[in-house]
Amino acid sequence: MITVKDLQPHPLDQVHRLIEPGPVILVTTRHRGIPNVMTNGFNMMVRHDPPLIACTIGPWDHSYQALVETGECVISVPTADMAATVVDIGNCSGADVDKFEEFDLTAVSGAEVQAPLVAECFANIECRVADSSLVAPYSLFLLEAVRAWTDPSQPQPQLFHHHGDGTFTLDGPTVDLKDRMTKWQYLL
Numbered sequence: 001m002i003t004v005k006d007l008q009p010h011p012l013d014q015v016h017r018l019i020e021p022g023p024v025i026l027v028t029t030r031h032r033g034i035p036n037v038m039t040n041g042f043n044m045m046v047r048h049d050p051p052l053i054a055c056t057i058g059p060w061d062h063s064y065q066a067l068v069e070t071g072e073c074v075i076s077v078p079t080a081d082m083a084a085t086v087v088d089i090g091n092c093s094g095a096d097v098d099k100f101e102e103f104d105l106t107a108v109s110g111a112e113v114q115a116p117l118v119a120e121c122f123a124n125i126e127c128r129v130a131d132s133s134l135v136a137p138y139s140l141f142l143l144e145a146v147r148a149w150t151d152p153s154q155p156q157p158q159l160f161h162h163h164g165d166g167t168f169t170l171d172g173p174t175v176d177l178k179d180r181m182t183k184w185q186y187l188l
């Protein structure tokens with residue numbers, strides 16, 4: 001019988017490496033007319049309807065103040081071929097550099113928010129801050145998706161997921177288990 005003695009203790013400060021969600025996303029903002037983009041790995045869906053997404057964006061990020069002041073952002077979902085660029089985007093600040101220019105990203109105007117879409121990404125979700133009560137204690141923004149777009153030229157996007165230590169897993173094969181989702185037919 002297996003006991004905890006057979007298992008290896010995992011440091012608590014590295015728990016995120018076990019369940020770090022994905023995919024890695026970009027979050028764009030527009031503050032005082034200037035567009036910016038940051039990389040985000042700490043994110044999750046919270047609710048279907050209205051669609052709510054939680055993102056941790058720290059006060060050390062230039063994007064934090066932009067999001068606090070404007071209450072708007074776009075979640076842009078990059079594909080695996082963009083992984084190296086996405087990491088570079090997360091290793092510099094809009095306080096120092098125009099990241100759209102530096103990384104050759106194409107800013108596209110959305111329909112609902114001032115923050116730009118990123119044309120190179122396969123999906124773009126326009127969001128407004130729905131609840132900021134967890135921002136002060138946890139830097140956690142609850143975002144409501146108000147409009148979403150996908151690029152029809154990228155029908156089978158391969159997303160990527162951060163392990164929290166600079167290593168990433170790329171999406172693998174898709175498994176169709178819809179016939180077992182008996183309780184959740186309305187989601188299919």
Ligand SMILES: Cc1cc2nc3c(=O)[nH]c(=O)nc-3n(C[C@H](O)[C@H](O)[C@H](O)COP(=O)(O)O)c2cc1C
Pocket residue numbers: 024036037038039040041042043056057058060061062063064086087088089090091092093094095162
């Ligand atoms: C793979 C990766 C994931 C990241 N995830 C987050 C995150 O979830 N939350 C966060 O605040 N910063 C995260 N960062 C760091 C920000 O992207 C980084 O601080 C960025 O430079 C902020 O840009 P800004 O100052 O222009 O807002 C991540 C960086 C990388 C490379």
